[in-house]
Amino acid sequence: MKVDQKTRKRFWKMVRKDGASGCWIWIGSKTQGNYGSFGVNGKTVRAHKFCWEMANNRRVPSGLELHHRCTRKDCVRPDHLELVSHGANMAEAARRGVFSGERNGMAKLTDDDALWIRALFALGESPKEFAERFPVKEREIYNVVKGKTWGHVKIPENLPPVDVKEVILDLLPVLEGLYQLRVERGQPLPESFGELCRNCAAILLQ
Numbered sequence: 226m227k228v229d230q231k232t233r234k235r236f237w238k239m240v241r242k243d244g245a246s247g248c249w250i251w252i253g254s255k256t257q258g259n260y261g262s263f264g265v266n267g268k269t270v271r272a273h274k275f276c277w278e279m280a281n282n283r284r285v286p287s288g289l290e291l292h293h294r295c296t297r298k299d300c301v302r303p304d305h306l307e308l309v310s311h312g313a314n315m316a317e318a319a320r321r322g323v324f325s326g327e328r329n330g331m332a333k334l335t336d337d338d339a340l341w342i343r344a345l346f347a348l349g350e351s352p353k354e355f356a357e358r359f360p361v362k363e364r365e366i367y368n369v370v371k372g373k374t375w376g377h378v379k380i381p382e383n384l385p386p387v388d389v390k391e392v393i394l395d396l397l398p399v400l401e402g403l404y405q406l407r408v409e410r411g412q413p414l415p416e417s418f419g420e421l422c423r424n425c426a427a428i429l430l431q
């Protein structure tokens with residue numbers, strides 16, 4: 226599996242080493258099931274899988290999966306992962322009582338998910354692209370966007386005061402990821418994106 230320098234650099238920028246556990250924690254965007262997700266060649270892939278494949282210079286063989294021996298799903302450290310059969314991985318998850326967040330037909334969205342889906346859509350993201358991050362089928366994502374389902378979920382009133390600078394600092398990796406994804410796909414950024422970035426910069430410089 227050939228990975229160019231630029232992609233590697235972009236990948237490692239999203240990894241922080243956790244001293245206590247030795248885990249390499251993904252700080253970029255995550256799936257509903259708390260796996261890291263990474264945009265490469267116009268696709269969203271699991272960060273830990275990508276890392277394992279990069280380290281081992283081969284794909285995960287079909288029919289096999291990577292199991293987190295450290296139990297941290299957002300860890301991408303290759304030697305914390307082992308190849309197992311799908312059945313073994315599911316059995317292990319069931320044993321630990323962990324809900325995998327996979328598209329298993331039983332997964333449900335939360336109120337927060339519904340809000341987040343509408344926010345992504347409002348930001349100009351395509352439901353087709355971000356459906357991957359949620360544990361339901363694409364059709365369900367469209368239903369949420371259109372308000373056919375989860376219509377009862379409204380933006381909460383009386384939100385607690387937030388430290389805007391702190392929020393922006395948290396948001397920066399997301400904005401950067403969004404920017405890079407668009408550039409990779411040759412897609413224009415929403416007009417509002419530049420304005421958002423300028424406003425963020427102005428607030429941080431205050």
Ligand SMILES: [Zn+2]
Pocket residue numbers: 247248249295296297300301302305
């Ligand atoms: Zn780990």
